[in-house]
Amino acid sequence: MAPIRRGHTGKPCLALFMLIAMLYFAAPESIDICRDCSCVGTLLHVSCRGVFRLGAQLKHTFEDVAFRGLDLNVPQSTLSPDLFQNRTGIIYLNLRGNGLKCIDDGMFTILHQMKYLTLSRNALTAIPVFHNLTSLQELYLVSNNIRSLGSNLKAHAPKLKLLLLDHNRITFVQGDHFPEELESLGLSFNRMTSIDGGSLSGLLQLQKVDLTGNLISQISSGSFLLPGLKTVILNENRIREIFKDTFNPELDKLHLNSNRLSGLGNISGIPSLKGLYVSYQREVIKLQEIPLLENLIELTITVESSPDLADGIARILTKMPRLQILSVVEGKMDYTAIGAYFINISILEEYNDNSNRVYPTQLINLRYQESGLVELPQVFAPSMIVLYVPGNLLVELKLKDLTKLYPRLHTIDLSNNRIRVLSSCGVSGVSHPLKVLILKGNKLWLFSAWRCGNGFKILTNLLTLNLDDNSLSYLERELIPRSSSDQAPFRTSVSAGDNRLICDCHQRWLVKLEDSINFVNTKCSAPEGHAGKPLSDLLKDGFPCPLSVSEEQACTISNNSEILVQCPAASYPFPDISWALAESGFDFNETLSVDHQMEDLEVVAGSLVVKLDSRRLYVDEEEMNISLTCRAISEGDTLDINVLVHIEFINVDETGEYSNLSVQCHPSVKESGRKLLQPITASTEDIGLTENLTGWALGDAKSCLRSANGTLIAVMVGITCFVYYVLT
CATH class of the missing domain: 2.60.40 (Immunoglobulin-like)
Incomplete structure (x- = not known):
């Protein structure tokens, strides 16, 4: 008779657990830092995250170990005042995300060589009192609960160049609270309601200030009249008016997106301005009212469809000769009454008082988003590299436009239009340098292919083709880059995700392209045996397919x-x-x-x-x-x-x-x-x-369509063939 097995009491497991705990707490305080922490570059930089249980233990961990940088992550722990005793060589210290509510006044006194200190994502309610941080250059205090600034920084961190106080609760700042050598100041997403002449006074070295996402409704004259100031960011505030003599005349970039401006007249007092960003105002700013700034290189603006829209854009392009980047975003657009408003070469000629030639612009980047375009902007831009026209009403991509208007274009984004037709008509014997073609979210469908010959004989340099989210059932031979005998092989990445691809034998011709075309984000939806499989995997397996x-x-x-x-x-x-x-x-x-x-x-x-x-x-x-x-x-x-x-x-x-x-x-x-x-x-x-x-296959439907004579007959036969194909 087999012996009776008694119930397990669990006592051996409990004893083993207690033994392990005793050994753990009895371990020597001097911990092997490269065993418990990650070390980068022969202990030049040490990262210790969640290794230690108590702040007091950290003191002994660093003894006799030479390093210059330290990432310390000890959530909810208390840092010992003598934590960094004898660690005078530390240059970089990261205490981000430790939940610290306060820091002892003498914590960093010994670190007089430290240049970079990160205290972001803690729970500090005030800037710690720093003593003797005479070498500190960058201080990060993002995402705390700081409500006000003291004079501590100016007294004890005189060489500070960068100070980030974003995402706090600051309501007021005074220039004499900051070190005089400060060059970059981040105060975004705080609770300030106004800026006056004293807010940044005395900061003669300041080059950039970010006040995004505050509650600022008023900016007094002289608020940003600092001689070294080059960039001011005031996005997402409540500003209604820009007063005269508010900004440094030598300012380079001014960001005023998402405010409540109705005009920009006083910006004309900044003649050296190179970047102006004024999109998404409560009231649409008329293009005709934008000050003509001869040095402007980049302009972002929200417009409203109107009969004079094209004239306004032409005025900008012709009267601002250095403009290289133009981003036009539609504000209040009524799709039921939308018209075709686009940049037209003839209008440019009119504004330039020269109808004998095509006026070339200096644009290198044009963003014309959700603005009701029915064709590509008809503006000659020989230097343009990037063209974004998503969310418009284009139904056809004409390579003739690319070769005629944008001969050096590198990237074109045509996503979320209504493109059904790809046309190479009127173009021959040329090669275009386009490398990225984005046709995501269009209306390419079952029989989509190039008209007037394979367009990829022109787009011989294409590296990326995005066909995601169309209505493709098959990838036709004329839709995928294929090299002819007189071309170098393509090396193109093709994405065709979110289509309902039928991976039957009609697609097996793609096996020949496996070495030159890389299919990414492309899966089959049918037939049953291939549904959900990546197309690239089928190609590697020789593309097995049913009869x-x-x-x-x-x-x-x-x-x-x-x-x-x-x-x-x-x-x-x-x-x-x-x-x-x-x-x-x-x-x-x-x-x-x-x-x-x-x-x-x-x-x-x-x-x-x-x-x-x-x-x-x-x-x-x-x-x-x-x-x-x-x-x-x-x-x-x-x-x-x-x-x-x-x-x-x-x-x-x-x-x-x-x-x-x-x-x-x-x-x-x-x-x-x-x-x-x-x-x-x-x-x-x-x-x-x-x-x-x-039932009839795709080839039968196509043969049936080709055999029909006459437009009406062809349409009727096409519908009949397609319905028969679906039903059977």
């Missing part, structure tokens, strides 16, 4: 005397093919005068060769049809396809001889229940009933 009707041309002519008929079946692994005469076809013996029934039919590597000998071929008509059926078998699946061979005899004389011929093949899937005739193979077994029948 379907191929789009490849099924008939070719050789030496005007042979017709090679290929079975239009596609699969991988490749299918086994057999042939038979269809029931409704012509009798070969009656239609073609041949000596023997099988002499002019031969199966070669799965293809059927029809041999035609003009010396013994006599025809009563100038054209005829031959109906054949091929059976394809792959991986246990069977597909029977009817192939209608249409032969047209050219220059037939009265004796029935011809000098030339043309041939077309029209495939269709064999209907259910049709019984096949004797196969044209060495075997004489019946093929039997058709199995695994499918």
Whole structure:
């Protein structure tokens, strides 16, 4: 009898836990810093995060270890006043995210060589009292609870160059609280309501101040009249008016986005201004009222659709000759009554008083977002590198515009337009340097391809093509970069995510591009076996696919005397093919005068060769049809396809001889229940009933469309073909 197993009491586990705890707390205080912390560059920089339990232990950790930088993360711990005893060599100290509410006055006294101190993301309510930080150059106090500033910094950190106090609760600042050598000051997202002449007084070295996201509604004259000031950021405030003599005349950049301005007249007093950012005001600023600043290089503005919009933009481009970056964003746009307002070359000529030439602008970056454009901005920009026109109403991409207007363009973003058509019409024999083409969120669909030839023969330098979020079911040969024989191979990254791609055998041609095209963010949605799989994985596996009707041309002519008929079946692994005469076809013996029934039919590597000998071929008509059926078998699946061979005899004389011929093949899937005739193979077994029948494939719909004559008929046939394809 097996011994009875007693219940486990858990006492051994408890004893083991207590032993480990005793050993842990009995461990020596001197901890191996490279075992418990991460060290970078032979102890020049040490990062200790969550390693220690008590602040008192930290003191001994650093003994006899030489390092210059320290990241210390000890949340909710208390830092010992003598923590940095004998650590005079520290230059960089990061105490970010420790939850510190206060810091002992003498904590950093010994660190007189320290240049960079980070105390962000703590709970400090006041700037700590620093003693003897005579070398400190950068101090980060972002995201604390600081409400006011004292004079401590000016007295004990006289060489401070950068001070960041963003995301605190400061309501008031005075210039004499800051070190005189301060060059950059961050006060964004505090609670200040006004700025006056004393707020920054005495800061003669100050170059940049950021006051974004406060509650500022008033700025007094002289507030920013500092001789060294180059950048002022006042975004997201409540400013209604700019007073005269508010800013340094030598100011470089002024940010006033998201305020309540209605005019910019007094900005004309800043003649050296190079960057002006005034988008998203409560009231739309009229372009005609923007001061003409000859030195302006970059302008960001929000506009409202109006009949004089194009004139206003033309005025800016012609009267500000140094402008390189223009960002135009639509403010209040009514899509029910939107017009086509875009920059037009003829208007530029009018403003420039020169109608004999195209006026070139100096733009290198143009952002024209959600502004109702129906075509690309018609402005000649020979230096433009980046063009952003997302969220407009374009329905066609014309390469002619790129080559004519933007000959050096590097990146174009056309996302979220309505583009259905890609056109290379009117362009030949040129190569454009475009490297990034973004067509995300457009209307490219089932039959989308380049008009007037493969546009990638022009875009030979393309590195990135984004086709995400369109209505693509197939990636057509003309839609993906393919190198011709006279081109260097493409090295393009193609993204086609958020489409409903059907990864059947129609897409297997992509295997040939695997070395030159990198598909990213591109997954299949069908057929069932491939749904959810990355396209790149299928290509690496050779693109296995089930039986379907191929789009490849099924008939070719050789030496005007042979017709090679290929079975239009596609699969991988490749299918086994057999042939038979269809029931409704012509009798070969009656239609073609041949000596023997099988002499002019031969199966070669799965293809059927029809041999035609003009010396013994006599025809009563100038054209005829031959109906054949091929059976394809792959991986246990069977597909029977009817192939209608249409032969047209050219220059037939009265004796029935011809000098030339043309041939077309029209495939269709064999209907259910049709019984096949004797196969044209060495075997004489019946093929039997058709199995695994499918509906018309994409190739059938396309052939059907191409065969329709006349616009109305083509539309009706197209609709019929598409509906039949979907239903079956």
